Amino acid sequence: MVKLPEPRSGESPYLRVKDLRVRFDTEDGVVRAVDGVSFSVERGRTLGIVGESGSGKSVTSLAILGLHNAKRAAISGEISVGGRQLVGMPEEEVRRLRGRDMAMIFQDPLSALHPYYTVGRQIAEAYRVHHPRAGKREARGRAVDMLGRVGIPQPGKRFDQYPHEFSGGMRQRAMIAMALVNDPDLLIADEPTTALDVTVQAQILDLLEDLQGEFRSAIILITHDLGVVSQVADDVLVMYGGRAVEHGSVEQVLRRPQHPYTWGLLSSVPSLHGDADADLVPIKGNPPSLINLPSGCAFHPRCRYADRNGDRSRTEVPELRPAGEAGHLVACHLPADERTRLYQQDIAQVGVAQ
Amino acid sequence: MTEPLLKVRGLTKHFPVRDGFRARGAVRAVDGLDFDVRPGETLGLVGESGCGKTTTGRMLVRLLDATSGSIEFDGRDITHARRAQLRPLRQDLQIIFQDPYASLNPRHTVGRIVAMPLQVNGINPPGGIKKRVQELLELVGLNPEHYNRYPHEFSGGQRQRIGIARALALRPKLIVADEPVSALDVSIQAQVINLLRDLQRDLDLAFVFIAHDLAVVRHFCHRVAVMYLGKIVEIGDRDDIYQRPQHPYTRALLSAIPDVTTLGPAGRIRLAGDVPTPLNPPSGCRFRTRCWKAQDRCATEEPPLITRDGGGQLTACHFPETGTISQDSGPVGATAEEVSK
Numbered sequence: 001m002v003k004l005p006e007p008r009s010g011e012s013p014y015l016r017v018k019d020l021r022v023r024f025d026t027e028d029g030v031v032r033a034v035d036g037v038s039f040s041v042e043r044g045r046t047l048g049i050v051g052e053s054g055s056g057k058s059v060t061s062l063a064i065l066g067l068h069n070a071k072r073a074a075i076s077g078e079i080s081v082g083g084r085q086l087v088g089m090p091e092e093e094v095r096r097l098r099g100r101d102m103a104m105i106f107q108d109p110l111s112a113l114h115p116y117y118t119v120g121r122q123i124a125e126a127y128r129v130h131h132p133r134a135g136k137r138e139a140r141g142r143a144v145d146m147l148g149r150v151g152i153p154q155p156g157k158r159f160d161q162y163p164h165e166f167s168g169g170m171r172q173r174a175m176i177a178m179a180l181v182n183d184p185d186l187l188i189a190d191e192p193t194t195a196l197d198v199t200v201q202a203q204i205l206d207l208l209e210d211l212q213g214e215f216r217s218a219i220i221l222i223t224h225d226l227g228v229v230s231q232v233a234d235d236v237l238v239m240y241g242g243r244a245v246e247h248g249s250v251e252q253v254l255r256r257p258q259h260p261y262t263w264g265l266l267s268s269v270p271s272l273h274g275d276a277d278a279d280l281v282p283i284k285g286n287p288p289s290l291i292n293l294p295s296g297c298a299f300h301p302r303c304r305y306a307d308r309n310g311d312r313s314r315t316e317v318p319e320l321r322p323a324g325e326a327g328h329l330v331a332c333h334l335p336a337d338e339r340t341r342l343y344q345q346d347i348a349q350v351g352v353a354q
Numbered sequence: 355m356t357e358p359l360l361k362v363r364g365l366t367k368h369f370p371v372r373d374g375f376r377a378r379g380a381v382r383a384v385d386g387l388d389f390d391v392r393p394g395e396t397l398g399l400v401g402e403s404g405c406g407k408t409t410t411g412r413m414l415v416r417l418l419d420a421t422s423g424s425i426e427f428d429g430r431d432i433t434h435a436r437r438a439q440l441r442p443l444r445q446d447l448q449i450i451f452q453d454p455y456a457s458l459n460p461r462h463t464v465g466r467i468v469a470m471p472l473q474v475n476g477i478n479p480p481g482g483i484k485k486r487v488q489e490l491l492e493l494v495g496l497n498p499e500h501y502n503r504y505p506h507e508f509s510g511g512q513r514q515r516i517g518i519a520r521a522l523a524l525r526p527k528l529i530v531a532d533e534p535v536s537a538l539d540v541s542i543q544a545q546v547i548n549l550l551r552d553l554q555r556d557l558d559l560a561f562v563f564i565a566h567d568l569a570v571v572r573h574f575c576h577r578v579a580v581m582y583l584g585k586i587v588e589i590g591d592r593d594d595i596y597q598r599p600q601h602p603y604t605r606a607l608l609s610a611i612p613d614v615t616t617l618g619p620a621g622r623i624r625l626a627g628d629v630p631t632p633l634n635p636p637s638g639c640r641f642r643t644r645c646w647k648a649q650d651r652c653a654t655e656e657p658p659l660i661t662r663d664g665g666g667q668l669t670a671c672h673f674p675e676t677g678t679i680s681q682d683s684g685p686v687g688a689t690a691e692e693v694s695k
Binding site: 053197198205226286287 | 402403509511512539540541542543544545547548551566567568569570572573592593596606607608610611612613614615616617622624625626628629
């Protein structure tokens, strides 16, 4: 049984995911996109989910929002949002929650916004769907207000413009305005800044943080960029091959990482500081196929330390267990003192880990 | 000092914008670049989207024709060289593309893809083409036995290696690499960066390395040119650019990068707004609309790209910054409050 980190304050977490599994049956075989993942997010806190393509991070977020096609995906486990159990909830009821209590910001605002309707109309529509008694004028006022709050100049004029008239950063702001128009308690941002330039990314990350202070929503930030996570996340979940391999506070996971995969990520990323001439230490090989996941620890074919446990890494799936500090969990067969020693010896001097 | 391998002067590319048949101005994608690349040297071309870095790369290998200016490669002016004149030149000047999915013909085997440059140029290496191709595959870390496989059988990182093998087939002197790692996952990205670094050192290749990721550029390049709206705003040795940047834009760019070494939002320079359209760039200094130091002079007079201390670091700014960026506390100089004014 996986133990969740205890919530820091007295209140119970707004989102609680327990042993979530998402499976797709395809012609080539069964894809286990998410394979037993548990975490929770409190109001006012940000959880960063990190992983490479195919690690299951986006599938997890779509499952929380109930956006998987029920005919294609088999979902099991528990997803509780504000005390309501989402897995198995009728579609009609999920729809009432989605957009009102939980909302999503997508990676590519150009494909997430409808090119045929004005930006303002789309935001107003999101409001009216959940406020059936609101009139057109009220919805417009609300949308203009939101556009202003996400930092779009001349919101009244911008309301009547189409997505193509917005720049990339402005479109992402409009997406955020749409997601926040109903004051959701849970906001899921899937790579919200990946398509943006760094100076604009910095603006959007600041904006998300300001808005969180204002709305006190729980935020899940899905990204492959460890730098982004280090700026905005309170807690971090590292995923690999559909499973959680490390979980803890941002300080624990990025400063005292325990899993060899997390080490690999940190030593792969070139840094702005430190020795620019030192070689990076990449993770050898490629991410695994989710149809044919390696036995035992899914990371073992790429792990430099897989042989240190005899056959264990190959035969036994490691559970997520306490890594020492309170709230820090890791799924690795290496003994704790061995992990500390290897980290100091091999990793601590390389890439952004230094 | 060695003669530069690549000499670019006043390089300009304007894309005409038509309104029906009438010309309606031009997108000034690249507007007067001057830079040199010496043999065996790597120059990083960095900037945000729309700054003209990709257009520049394409002009260098003559996939696009320059509107004006000149490109001199290995002592020859290639700005207007014709197809037939270009062919021998292509042996020395190769390109690696960003998207490893779109830049390989899906109907050709890897062997055929990598052999193509040799065949097109009528080169028959000792031991035959197949042997040379297998050597190349091995050089970039692929299994030579995969000669007969098709691109779809490879992962993104492996495909990028195929593109690199193809670029190396003719033993070029200069490779233009356009965002060669930005489409790859981080763990794979590091593999490809290390590969390019090894090849650069072992084969003494010169690179023009186009990227938006300044941390990647820092790990690969000897010199760095920072572009903004079609112009170079600052160029210099790597350590000068990263430790003692003089142009406010360079400082802002460096400061905007979320770095894992700092947790939480650090004291950063925040630029307001977006990059203006290159259709109608601001007068004077193009960065002035987002610059916190801008004054009247910046709107009327375009700052020349000149050295401040007689060294190799050139900056196009009327009010350049001085001082070193401290290693841990972010940039010295402007604070967030100053910027928001």
